[in-house]
Amino acid sequence: MSLLSSFKSLRLEGVSRDFGVVNALRDLTLEIKRGEFIALLGPSGCGKSTALNCIAGLLPTTRGQIMLDDKRIDTLPTEDRGFGMVFQNYALFPHMTVRANVGFGLKMRGVSKAEAAPRVEQAIRTVRLDTQAHKLPGHLSGGQQQRVAIARAIAIDPPLVLMDEPLSNLDAKLRLEMRQEIRRIHQSLGCITIYVTHDQDEALSLADRIVVLRDGTIRQVGAPEDLYARPAHLDVAEFMGFRTRIAGRVQAKDGNRVQLAVSGTTLDGVVQEALTGDAAIAAIRPDDLVPVAPDAHGIDGVVEAIEYRGRDFFGQARTKGGDELFFRSEQRLAPGASVRLGAEPHRVLVYPGA
Amino acid sequence: MADAIPLRARLAAKGLDGVTLLVLPAAALLLALFLYPFGYGLWLSFRPKDGSLLGNYARFFSDPFLYDTIFTTLALAVPVTIVNLLFAVPVAFRVRLMRHQRLLTTILVLPITLGTVLVAEGMLNYFGPQGWFTRALVSTGLFNASSIKLVHNYWGVFLSLLITGFPFTFLLTLSYVTGIDPGLEQAAATLGARAAERFRHVFLPLLVPGLAITFCLSFVQAYSVFPSAVLLGAPAGPTRVISIAAYQAAFEEYDYSLASAIAMIMGAVQLVVVVAVLALRNLFYRGPAAGAKG
Known part of the structure; x- marks a missing residue:
């Protein structure tokens, strides 16, 4: 009182x-x-x-x-x-x-x-x-x-x-x-x-x-x-909805920006937590990972599931290396189709890997 | 008619199907062992030796030696039941929070398995004039042996009813106490209620219906006291309970008709008390004792 x-x-x-x-x-x-x-x-x-x-x-x-x-x-x-x-x-x-x-x-x-x-x-x-x-x-x-x-x-x-x-x-x-x-x-x-x-x-x-x-x-x-x-x-990122996590190795580093080698290609991102070694994990929100043109830079995967969300589709794909990718799509992709996914570098957060 | 619903389906819709038949043995047993004897006893009670319809009841209510047994028994059963409840509630509140609840419950319930006669025998030894309890009290120098009389009187029966009745009362009370959502107490505490207020405003109102049922069941058990009233009491005087009167009528006077009438009166007294307590219960909240949905 x-x-x-x-x-x-x-x-x-x-x-x-x-x-x-x-x-x-x-x-x-x-x-x-x-x-x-x-x-x-x-x-x-x-x-x-x-x-x-x-x-x-x-x-x-x-x-x-x-x-x-x-x-x-x-x-x-x-x-x-x-x-x-x-x-x-x-x-x-x-x-x-x-x-x-x-x-x-x-x-x-x-x-x-x-x-x-x-x-x-x-x-x-x-x-x-x-x-x-x-x-x-x-x-x-x-x-x-x-x-x-x-x-x-x-x-x-x-x-x-x-x-x-x-x-x-x-x-x-x-x-x-x-x-x-x-x-x-x-x-x-x-x-x-x-x-x-x-x-x-x-x-x-x-x-x-x-x-x-x-x-x-x-x-x-x-x-x-x-x-x-x-x-x-x-773990905070996981909790905040960064569902896609891809393990990779640091290839190039420029201040906060890093380039990771991941399943046969490269991925640019921003370091969030000081890296302790070569191993790193990139975390991406489904909304930031979208299909790109087949000749553009991106990660290849095979669509496993697609779910209608009203405004767009929520998709799940898997890379050759077995990493799960969660993405947003404007189109309904057929399960089993190949897809190339890309994200803006500043939307890719990089954390130390195991 | 071709499109008539088969009889079996129609009966099943009314709740009569093969499974219902499983009730029959129990129903037959109930009929043979309870309803028929009760009906027969009631009929017998109206066939006294003097040939009049109400002769037994007239005799019972005109003879203080007989009708006083109602009050003698009430004077035992009501205080015993109340004291038992007063003991059971705090113990149940404590046990509710215990981790080894089952162990303690087992210990407390043990007397149920012993039976009244064994308890009575034990008490005769323990509380008797040469018993440990009495001698221990005397050895303190505060009492002399003649002032301690705990058997062969009212208190002997009182104690034995307390001991044999407590586990039953306690178990029932415990089930009601643990049925109350502990979150309610926490909520009351966050709102500033101290322990006594939490008990008075939250637990007690929610417990009353359960305690009323517990009271009824414990009371009925205590009211039909017989062995301990004989073994530990003074069956000729202060603990001449109503069941003794019925026993004497049946097996000493061989007047089964009078004995039946006494049994009917005994049942009626119990019924009156139970109905009165249950009626009082209706004045209280009787819904679920949890915090509703969730």
């Missing part, structure tokens, strides 16, 4: 969490400013939910500190942190109406009924559930339940809202709608939102900054544009 008006930032300082001998989270260090929307992105098991639960206080940390400005909070029990949390399965109280669910946090804080009522109504209006406020959660659709969960989390005016894959149980259309809704609510509150997801589209569209986690460690932190265009490591 009063925290919201005063706090400036949340700092994670070397936050770690071990489960037995497994390091689920290693040295998570991050400063988040008030008003920021942070996405923790990574495949399942990367430690993103562990991080969220540590911040919420649902899991004790093994090492490190969590600071809200100068106040250490990782030693506080969950109920004293005052963060709003939206759970993956919503965790609505099934025996309480929407209104009682949303008002629960205020009631627990001892806010008087007269003072709480308008705040509850405000939270319910924010998620546009005015007409459903008297219902039990069991009588609401998945999307509506999701909104109740959000309203319940924001009704206490938390300095921090934590969301654990809140959209993963919704269908695709609702997911898009709720995504905008969440962004809108975040902007109207001016708090910090930490959003856990394994869906890079969600992270890219929602977050001010994305934290990519893998095996419990931070791989890259950056604005969506940075991550999308310049993933720092190959």
Whole structure:
């Protein structure tokens, strides 16, 4: 409540969490400013939910500190942190109406009924559930339940809202709608939102900054544009949709630009992570790899599958050497046909190879 | 008619097919071993020795030696059931979080397999005047031997019902407790609810329907107490439970008609309590105890 008006930032300082001998989270260090929307992105098991639960206080940390400005909070029990949390399965109280669910946090804080009522109504209006406020959660659709969960989390005016894959149980259309809704609510509150997801589209569209986690460690932190265009490591690139990966050897190097020898031809690209030897891997997004004229420079492959996407086609081909190529095509190519694929050099990212 | 739907298909549409026949043995058994004896007992209870229709019931409710057994039994069964529930809920809450849940559950359930008579014998030795428990208490110097009387009275039966009834109550309670989505507690915690508030506002309302069922089943079990009331109690006085009255009518007076009437009264009392508890349950939320979809 009063925290919201005063706090400036949340700092994670070397936050770690071990489960037995497994390091689920290693040295998570991050400063988040008030008003920021942070996405923790990574495949399942990367430690993103562990991080969220540590911040919420649902899991004790093994090492490190969590600071809200100068106040250490990782030693506080969950109920004293005052963060709003939206759970993956919503965790609505099934025996309480929407209104009682949303008002629960205020009631627990001892806010008087007269003072709480308008705040509850405000939270319910924010998620546009005015007409459903008297219902039990069991009588609401998945999307509506999701909104109740959000309203319940924001009704206490938390300095921090934590969301654990809140959209993963919704269908695709609702997911898009709720995504905008969440962004809108975040902007109207001016708090910090930490959003856990394994869906890079969600992270890219929602977050001010994305934290990519893998095996419990931070791989890259950056604005969506940075991550999308310049993933720092190959695994981040894979996660960001650079599906084509071709192993090659460095043939020529000029500053950041390199030429790789790959399956009988050459490929020009930009080094993203310092190369340690001769071996390198080129990563290309399907949208940047397109069929070129048979006499142009490119990689040859045989089409294996082609998929209609509406505006264009998404194709899958394989080189003689066995590398898989994922590309975009204006035409429907027949499976089994030969194709020569090319990409702009600055769209080809080069990482150290094995 | 050529296009008539075959009888077999029509029956199957109504849920009658070959598989339905598998119900028959159980139905026959139920009929022979439960419904018929019950009906016969009910009929018998209206055929007293004096020839009137309600003679047995009139006799039961005019003789305090008989009708008091209703309250004697209630005075045992209700407190025992409540105490059992009060013990079972916290233990279930703890066990729910344990990793070696099965081991502890096995230990707690063991008394069920022992049977009431064995427990009674054990208790006679343990709690009796020369038992370890009594002697240990006396050796502390705080009690004298004559003030400790834990067998052959109300408390003997009370303790034995507690011991034999707890595993059952506990197992039922545990199944209801573990049926509650642990996410609800976490959600309540993030909203600022302390442990006691989480229990009161989240767990308890969701548990009440299950606890009501547990109460009913445990109560019915305790109300039909017989062996321990005889072995550990004072069957002539303070623990003259209703089943003893029925037993005496049947096998000491050889008045099967009166015994049947007492059995019917016993069933009616249990039914009244169960219906009352279930009616109270309807005042609470009774939906799923998980966070709905997801």
